[in-house]
Amino acid sequence: MRCEECSDKLDRFVDRELTNTEALEVQLHLEGCPDCMEHYEFQEHLKRVVKHSCDCDTAPKAFRDKLRQILS
Amino acid sequence: MAEPAAQTAFAEEALTHLDTLYRGALRLTHDPDQAQDLVQEAYLRALRYQHSYQQGTNMKAWLFAIMRNLFWDRFKGSRKDDVSLDDVGEFVLYDKLRDEGARPESDVLDKIAASEVVAAVDKLPPLHREVVVLVDVEGFSYKDAAQALGVPIGTVMSRLHRARQQLQKSLYDYAVESGIVRPGGMTQVSQQ
Ligand SMILES: [Zn+2]
Ligand SMILES: [Zn+2]
Numbered sequence: 487m488r489c490e491e492c493s494d495k496l497d498r499f500v501d502r503e504l505t506n507t508e509a510l511e512v513q514l515h516l517e518g519c520p521d522c523m524e525h526y527e528f529q530e531h532l533k534r535v536v537k538h539s540c541d542c543d544t545a546p547k548a549f550r551d552k553l554r555q556i557l558s
Numbered sequence: 559m560a561e562p563a564a565q566t567a568f569a570e571e572a573l574t575h576l577d578t579l580y581r582g583a584l585r586l587t588h589d590p591d592q593a594q595d596l597v598q599e600a601y602l603r604a605l606r607y608q609h610s611y612q613q614g615t616n617m618k619a620w621l622f623a624i625m626r627n628l629f630w631d632r633f634k635g636s637r638k639d640d641v642s643l644d645d646v647g648e649f650v651l652y653d654k655l656r657d658e659g660a661r662p663e664s665d666v667l668d669k670i671a672a673s674e675v676v677a678a679v680d681k682l683p684p685l686h687r688e689v690v691v692l693v694d695v696e697g698f699s700y701k702d703a704a705q706a707l708g709v710p711i712g713t714v715m716s717r718l719h720r721a722r723q724q725l726q727k728s729l730y731d732y733a734v735e736s737g738i739v740r741p742g743g744m745t746q747v748s749q750q
Contacts, residue, residue, distance in 0.1 A: 511622050535667050539675035540695040545580035554676050557569035
């Protein structure tokens with residue numbers, strides 16, 4: 487696999503959207519290519535940071551209770 | 559008309575997805591009150607149209623679709639002509655940090671406050687923002703995100719890619735403004 491192809495597949499690799507065979511090919515390339523590995527680690531880290539920054543908002547309890555009332 | 563018991567079971571299952579819907583509504587409206595209104599209306603609509611939900615399919619994606627369609631109808635007058643994102647290039651933040659001698663992975667992302675990351679997400683145009691919310695925050699597969707947004711998987715992928723480039727640009731700009739990164743110089747080691 488060339489770096490260009492690896493780079494094209496990086497989003498799908500980070501999002502676990504590749505087939506097992508494709509993911510293995512990317513994994514093998516990453517292990518032999520420090521540049522692509524750094525890109526990958528950065529993308530993975532960014533995804534984690536976005537998730538943890540946004541997912542602490544939860545529905546207020548009073549709102550949940552109100553909805554349960556309305557819907558029952 | 560559904561039996562009361564069946565209706566309650568449906569409502570209970572639907573409510574297990576409340577946090578996902580509420581977070582999505584919050585990111586779309588930027589306002590807790592509007593988010594609650596939107597989510598409440600989405601649940602009422604879901605209950606009314608529960609016969610159109612197919613058992614065994616993804617209820618979370620189905621509910622999200624109802625919520626975001628309401629958002630676009632109500633707040634955007636169905637206008638989905640979104641501001642398009644300029645092509646800011648590949649790996650903007652990453653490449654710039656590298657050029658400036660920072661260690662991209664370890665140094666910078668962890669120094670950016672969560673509230674700034676949220677602000678960067680909120681600054682994305684809504685059609686791009688909702689893809690990031692679904693895939694990155696809520697962990698939807700591309701297929702489920704495509705279902706929730708009513709677009710092909712290819713559109714999910716291209717919007718997501720653009721959105722991530724734009725996020726990196728916003729975070730880089732913030733890192734420079736706040737002194738976490740000095741343009742053209744060294745990264746500050748400590749953050750006091
Ligand atoms: Zn490579
Ligand atoms: Zn980190």
